[in-house]
Amino acid sequence: MRRGLRAALWSLAQFPAPLSGRPDRGAGNCALSRSPGGRRGESLTLAVGCRPVGAGTGRNRAPYEWTAPREGDTRRLPRVAKVTRDDVARLAGTSTAVVSYVINNGPRPVAPATKERVLAAIKELGYRPDRVAQAMASRRTDLIGLIVPDARQPFFGEMAHAIEQAAAERGQMVLVGNSDYLDEREVHYLRAFLGMRVSGLILISAGPSEHAAAEIDAWEARVVLMHRRPEAIDDVAVVLDDTGGAQLATRHLLEHGHEYVACLGGVESTPEQGDPVTDHIEGWSRAMREAGRSTEGRLFQSPYNRYDTYRVALDLLAGPDRPTALFCATDDQAIGVLRAARELDLDVPGELAVVGFDDVKEAALTDPPLTTVGSDREAMAKAAVDLVLDDSLRVSSTRNGGVQGGKGRVRQFPSGLVIRRSCGCHPPKPY
Amino acid sequence: MRRGLRAALWSLAQFPAPLSGRPDRGAGNCALSRSPGGRRGESLTLAVGCRPVGAGTGRNRAPYEWTAPREGDTRRLPRVAKVTRDDVARLAGTSTAVVSYVINNGPRPVAPATKERVLAAIKELGYRPDRVAQAMASRRTDLIGLIVPDARQPFFGEMAHAIEQAAAERGQMVLVGNSDYLDEREVHYLRAFLGMRVSGLILISAGPSEHAAAEIDAWEARVVLMHRRPEAIDDVAVVLDDTGGAQLATRHLLEHGHEYVACLGGVESTPEQGDPVTDHIEGWSRAMREAGRSTEGRLFQSPYNRYDTYRVALDLLAGPDRPTALFCATDDQAIGVLRAARELDLDVPGELAVVGFDDVKEAALTDPPLTTVGSDREAMAKAAVDLVLDDSLRVSSTRNGGVQGGKGRVRQFPSGLVIRRSCGCHPPKPY
DNA sequence: GTGAAAGCGCTAACAT
DNA sequence: ATGTTAGCGCTTTCAC
Numbered sequence: 068m069r070r071g072l073r074a075a076l077w078s079l080a081q082f083p084a085p086l087s088g089r090p091d092r093g094a095g096n097c098a099l100s101r102s103p104g105g106r107r108g109e110s111l112t113l114a115v116g117c118r119p120v121g122a123g124t125g126r127n128r129a130p131y132e133w134t135a136p137r138e139g140d141t142r143r144l145p146r147v148a149k150v151t152r153d154d155v156a157r158l159a160g161t162s163t164a165v166v167s168y169v170i171n172n173g174p175r176p177v178a179p180a181t182k183e184r185v186l187a188a189i190k191e192l193g194y195r196p197d198r199v200a201q202a203m204a205s206r207r208t209d210l211i212g213l214i215v216p217d218a219r220q221p222f223f224g225e226m227a228h229a230i231e232q233a234a235a236e237r238g239q240m241v242l243v244g245n246s247d248y249l250d251e252r253e254v255h256y257l258r259a260f261l262g263m264r265v266s267g268l269i270l271i272s273a274g275p276s277e278h279a280a281a282e283i284d285a286w287e288a289r290v291v292l293m294h295r296r297p298e299a300i301d302d303v304a305v306v307l308d309d310t311g312g313a314q315l316a317t318r319h320l321l322e323h324g325h326e327y328v329a330c331l332g333g334v335e336s337t338p339e340q341g342d343p344v345t346d347h348i349e350g351w352s353r354a355m356r357e358a359g360r361s362t363e364g365r366l367f368q369s370p371y372n373r374y375d376t377y378r379v380a381l382d383l384l385a386g387p388d389r390p391t392a393l394f395c396a397t398d399d400q401a402i403g404v405l406r407a408a409r410e411l412d413l414d415v416p417g418e419l420a421v422v423g424f425d426d427v428k429e430a431a432l433t434d435p436p437l438t439t440v441g442s443d444r445e446a447m448a449k450a451a452v453d454l455v456l457d458d459s460l461r462v463s464s465t466r467n468g469g470v471q472g473g474k475g476r477v478r479q480f481p482s483g484l485v486i487r488r489s490c491g492c493h494p495p496k497p498y
Numbered sequence: 499m500r501r502g503l504r505a506a507l508w509s510l511a512q513f514p515a516p517l518s519g520r521p522d523r524g525a526g527n528c529a530l531s532r533s534p535g536g537r538r539g540e541s542l543t544l545a546v547g548c549r550p551v552g553a554g555t556g557r558n559r560a561p562y563e564w565t566a567p568r569e570g571d572t573r574r575l576p577r578v579a580k581v582t583r584d585d586v587a588r589l590a591g592t593s594t595a596v597v598s599y600v601i602n603n604g605p606r607p608v609a610p611a612t613k614e615r616v617l618a619a620i621k622e623l624g625y626r627p628d629r630v631a632q633a634m635a636s637r638r639t640d641l642i643g644l645i646v647p648d649a650r651q652p653f654f655g656e657m658a659h660a661i662e663q664a665a666a667e668r669g670q671m672v673l674v675g676n677s678d679y680l681d682e683r684e685v686h687y688l689r690a691f692l693g694m695r696v697s698g699l700i701l702i703s704a705g706p707s708e709h710a711a712a713e714i715d716a717w718e719a720r721v722v723l724m725h726r727r728p729e730a731i732d733d734v735a736v737v738l739d740d741t742g743g744a745q746l747a748t749r750h751l752l753e754h755g756h757e758y759v760a761c762l763g764g765v766e767s768t769p770e771q772g773d774p775v776t777d778h779i780e781g782w783s784r785a786m787r788e789a790g791r792s793t794e795g796r797l798f799q800s801p802y803n804r805y806d807t808y809r810v811a812l813d814l815l816a817g818p819d820r821p822t823a824l825f826c827a828t829d830d831q832a833i834g835v836l837r838a839a840r841e842l843d844l845d846v847p848g849e850l851a852v853v854g855f856d857d858v859k860e861a862a863l864t865d866p867p868l869t870t871v872g873s874d875r876e877a878m879a880k881a882a883v884d885l886v887l888d889d890s891l892r893v894s895s896t897r898n899g900g901v902q903g904g905k906g907r908v909r910q911f912p913s914g915l916v917i918r919r920s921c922g923c924h925p926p927k928p929y
Numbered sequence: 930g931t932g933a934a935a936g937c938g939c940t941a942a943c944a945t
Numbered sequence: 946a947t948g949t950t951a952g953c954g955c956t957t958t959c960a961c
Contacts, residue, residue, distance in 0.1 A: 162948040198693040200938035219655040262629040593932040631954035
């Protein structure tokens, strides 16, 4: 039975869809009278992106055109009174409380027969509980906020996806906000999510974020930091052993016999506490030191995306003192480097060995496949979701094995080398 | 002035963040003495929880099942007495209505002096309006739901980002749900978003979606279809001229002198009304026909992602009748093809010309840069957001130029060729 | 210009 | 086991 399957699969779905027949909408016909005004309506003009080259593309005509409505255009009824819990109770001949108990499967028991009647009424009326009202009354939203710098970047996209999965398994939905590396956007979403009464908030911050810290304090919110742990924000965090991973990567490159390993970091000029890339650089320099190599003049800067890094790398690799081995702080940068190397006809790994960091899915499909530093993304996502939802994990407790809890706790995951071919190794299967 | 800028850019942000120092919470204890008491918050157990079924991390297990609430799964909102509008009113010495007027800048005017006092009180108490309560009372959430097959894929990721931007300009936030190409997930999110009372819903459907259609009907929701327009769902839609774009691409390849152009479509065996890729195939075959070429045996199938397509292409290109020109239904597939060509040491475009569709950002950085079919993504995103928010655009009206409105309307955007190098053209600058 | 008060649809304590 | 009802925090009439 199809419907049973769906219900089982997706627990948030409190009621099966009425697949057949439109429900009759209760009685009464109260028009919704709302005042039109008061909204902030702006009229911003949009910057238009790419302009395709080429002839006869129809590019310069009006941006769109209307086509005729399709066959069978059945206009809907204007706006019908919403079916509420009261309607259900009336039809089922019970009190509203019982309807509630049935819907929520608690907190009080309901006699099987009554339950049947209520469910039948729900189905008959096509009733859907109003989540806003539920949230209002229960003070619970089943919403987790997630702020990332830019979900279009593979690393963040994959992380967001993993978090969505982990959240779904806990019956929560995820609100994602892209800060686009802008401090004000970060704060904006923080505020918006918190105002929305999310159950908790996972923050992959893009910077030092004093503003974000102030906002979080102001709300006394349940926040879990991820990936980056800004000093200004003293809260529970889920991070990776970035330093260790970078060290592994650099050592590996060194073991391939390179005289030295160059490093491609971000564009920040000063090291930042809790910033993953700062840690990558630290790991790199530790490995260099322990091998007796100098890091002097071997650290380069580039934005964290393949496009800008491609250009940076074009310069770097065309220069006179081209390194023979390069550790990149992120896979996305490494991908840009690989592309530049190809442009310059440099053989990777022959003339240039490259190792990245993150193990994004795409790393397996680069040419050559990218050796990188990976981690258990799913586990980290799950940990973040758990930390955000479970008080017991955050507050110190003896039942919990006596661990120290509360703010400032950091859960660090190990990172490991994922060896492919860009480093110079030749495993049996390239992909 | 910083604050003005932020407010202009991000209208949802109703109040500036307390950038310096935490606001003092108590002017006396006025915030703490409310309602009789301890009712809430002590033992609020969760009605429904869910957790993965089966052991381990197997991919094929049934995703979720109903379970009893877990231990320590308290998940309540902050315990601290919340500052409410009442507290603000008390401190400001006004009525609660006035506080509301100030917050919303309407609907009634407020004397400047009073406004000052209220704003001062808000600041002093660190008051933040509760969006859930606002939504409850105003019946408005300022939330737009967006369902995409998989935001990790560049095309959808970029589209989601564009929609987020467009929505922000209209003061709306976007709830994104990944259906992962699963019908049940699509319905799940549809239901969840609609239950959340989103202002509207943009659906980039992954399939024919009869279930989705039923769900939408049941809610009488404001839905805008995008990208794909399933026959089962008769609603307002924003789409691209997929057929025309594909035709352009194929013609272009033909003009390069290839005997014929092969086409790489999806894995569906039957054409579907409203499916972009079906249209791409249609456009391809039109162009072939008009050039007097047969399409017989020249259409190949592959999943819509670079990884699987890489393997498919490895076979295809290593075979005996390797085409010299290939039109791919999506850029992501084209990227997989390019990678396979490299693996096989095939020169692109020399031995194999390739054209994609979508113009994802990455198309500019492939090797060689990918010629593809592009569109004005930002404009489409804006159109979708506008359609979802503005009744006037959906409902027929004479003031609106007499166009027919309501369901079934389709706004089609033009697509254009973006010429780079994979087709065989050599513009002055490769990137 | 301001205040009082009636909800919004639901949850859950308390009564029966 | 079921019913009654007091809120949840806010918006928005409607009266002053």
